[in-house]
Amino acid sequence: MSSKMLKFVSTEKAMPEKRKAGKRIADFNEIYDEFDVFEAEAQASRCSQCGVPFCQVNCPLHNNIPDWLMLTAEGRMQEAYELSSQTNNFPEICGRICPQDRLCEGSCVIEKGFESVTIGAVEKHITETAFAEGWVKPAAPRVERVESIGIIGAGPAGLAAAEMLRHRGYQVHVYDRYDRIGGLLMYGIPGFKLEKSIVERRGQLLRDGGVQFHLGVDIGGATTFADIRAKHDAILIATGVYKARDIAAPGSGLNGIVPALDYLTVSNRKSLGDKVDAFESGALNAEGKSVVVIGGGDTAMDCVRTAIRQKAKSVSCLYRRDRANMPGSQREVENAEEEGVVFKWLSAPQAFLGNGKVRAVQAQRIHLGQPDATGRQVPEVIDDSSHELPADMVIKALGFDPEDLPAMFGEKGLQVTRWGTLKIDWRTMMTNLDGVFAAGDIVRGASLVVWGVRDGRDAAEAIDQWITATADAPLAAVAGR
Ligand code: FAD
Ligand code: SF4
Ligand code: SF4
Numbered sequence: 001m002s003s004k005m006l007k008f009v010s011t012e013k014a015m016p017e018k019r020k021a022g023k024r025i026a027d028f029n030e031i032y033d034e035f036d037v038f039e040a041e042a043q044a045s046r047c048s049q050c051g052v053p054f055c056q057v058n059c060p061l062h063n064n065i066p067d068w069l070m071l072t073a074e075g076r077m078q079e080a081y082e083l084s085s086q087t088n089n090f091p092e093i094c095g096r097i098c099p100q101d102r103l104c105e106g107s108c109v110i111e112k113g114f115e116s117v118t119i120g121a122v123e124k125h126i127t128e129t130a131f132a133e134g135w136v137k138p139a140a141p142r143v144e145r146v147e148s149i150g151i152i153g154a155g156p157a158g159l160a161a162a163e164m165l166r167h168r169g170y171q172v173h174v175y176d177r178y179d180r181i182g183g184l185l186m187y188g189i190p191g192f193k194l195e196k197s198i199v200e201r202r203g204q205l206l207r208d209g210g211v212q213f214h215l216g217v218d219i220g221g222a223t224t225f226a227d228i229r230a231k232h233d234a235i236l237i238a239t240g241v242y243k244a245r246d247i248a249a250p251g252s253g254l255n256g257i258v259p260a261l262d263y264l265t266v267s268n269r270k271s272l273g274d275k276v277d278a279f280e281s282g283a284l285n286a287e288g289k290s291v292v293v294i295g296g297g298d299t300a301m302d303c304v305r306t307a308i309r310q311k312a313k314s315v316s317c318l319y320r321r322d323r324a325n326m327p328g329s330q331r332e333v334e335n336a337e338e339e340g341v342v343f344k345w346l347s348a349p350q351a352f353l354g355n356g357k358v359r360a361v362q363a364q365r366i367h368l369g370q371p372d373a374t375g376r377q378v379p380e381v382i383d384d385s386s387h388e389l390p391a392d393m394v395i396k397a398l399g400f401d402p403e404d405l406p407a408m409f410g411e412k413g414l415q416v417t418r419w420g421t422l423k424i425d426w427r428t429m430m431t432n433l434d435g436v437f438a439a440g441d442i443v444r445g446a447s448l449v450v451w452g453v454r455d456g457r458d459a460a461e462a463i464d465q466w467i468t469a470t471a472d473a474p475l476a477a478v479a480g481r
Helices: 037-044 065-073 077-087 091-097 119-133 156-167 196-208 225-231 260-271 298-309 330-338 449-470
Strands: 148-152 171-176 212-215 234-237 257-259 290-294 314-318 342-344 347-355 357-371 377-381 387-390 393-396 436-438
Touching (some): 037 119, 077 119, 091 119, 156 171, 156 196, 196 212, 257 260, 314 347, 330 342, 357 393
Parallel strands (some): 148 234, 171 212, 234 436, 290 314, 290 393, 314 342
Antiparallel strands (some): 347 357, 357 377, 357 387
């Protein structure tokens, strides 16, 4: 083994410098700086090069983490980049926003008493170095193929598939109802976790590699699914999940109670320089307001931190379980607390009070009872625990369900699961419609970017196999559709 490794005894775990809370809440820029070359080498050298690397096993992309850590520690950055980009289309994005504490780093097994290797930040450093050095190149297929693939949805799943299929020479057309690519990377996740220039840079690379984007096209609206299907040899549906879950409590229709994604989309558009009426009018702007966010996942964390940056008077987060049982990343809770968010653990809304417009949330305290069939303790209301929390704005962040795709696409026969997600054969990634594949959140339900990338890659492989098996003349000059 390289003498550069196994330095976890002498070198402590470090994250890249985090901007002080007082400074970072003044803008929407990322809160972590980047490692410089010395810090990246030092942190990578802490890896003990496990024989069975659990970090790799528990990375959804099975990234070859020990090898690219060793190459980084040895200063062989171009090789580290070549290796890391073989399994991940967007390592600089995953390095920033994967919940590493639940995936690779959470599984790192440096000896007891020592903290995990800082894998995500090194992954980001490798690809940022590659961009700076000009090593990241657009797809340049050796052979152009005649077959064309239509991808519906330009989120991480659709984009990863697009890149893989272009590498193989397919004519790739990506359709999205938004005006920009990226899906939730662009309009859901705020800039303080992922700056939008990072997503735009990937978009440009895909365009330079020959992927054709058709933006502002809502499939199921003026353009039907049948139109798209008739134009392409295979279709990938990667439309994500967007139907916000609601709260069934009295007063939930009052003005000032808003869905999380509407709120975040407006804020992201504002940061991108768009003119947004709902922001200017104050409807989706937290400035000067007492804000209560309901939910305990990543979306809720993004809302509370956005409201702080919009200069809300106060921001609290209401969640019915406790800190240990929340679905959001613990690192994000810490960041939110540092920025001034108050968490009301074990609290749930009972009613919303106001006259036309919300003025308070009536909340109840909860205690966690016996575990149910899933093993999670059931939240139970504590008697006589009602209390009021003043609120001029309430943001509902309770998760998302799929839209009714069979109805939207006019394809009643398209099979869905009982949760409304698309049913696929996981071996072929194909739906029950011949040549129609699916990937990402629309198959898994609300998930993670890294799983979207994984599914997009798997779908591209499956589409290639299906086309190769069914095509008469697989290789030919571009016919130009
Ligand atoms: P999406 O990213 O949702 O992309 C789907 C695309 O399809 C969209 O661009 C949409 O416009 C388009 N589309 C939908 N319907 C149509 C149609 N009919 N016609 C044309 N286009 C259509 N994951 C993490 O790993 N880390 C995080 O920190 C994180 N934070 C999150 C924060 C928020 C607020 C949210 C909501 C999610 C977060 N996630 C995070 C989850 C992650 O963003 C998603 O799992 C991931 O983006 C799913 O990728 P996707 O490609 O399947 O779908
Ligand atoms: Fe970790 Fe995500 Fe990178 Fe995998 S893709 S190594 S889980 S940060
Ligand atoms: Fe290195 Fe940790 Fe992975 Fe082991 S589990 S190979 S120490 S990063």
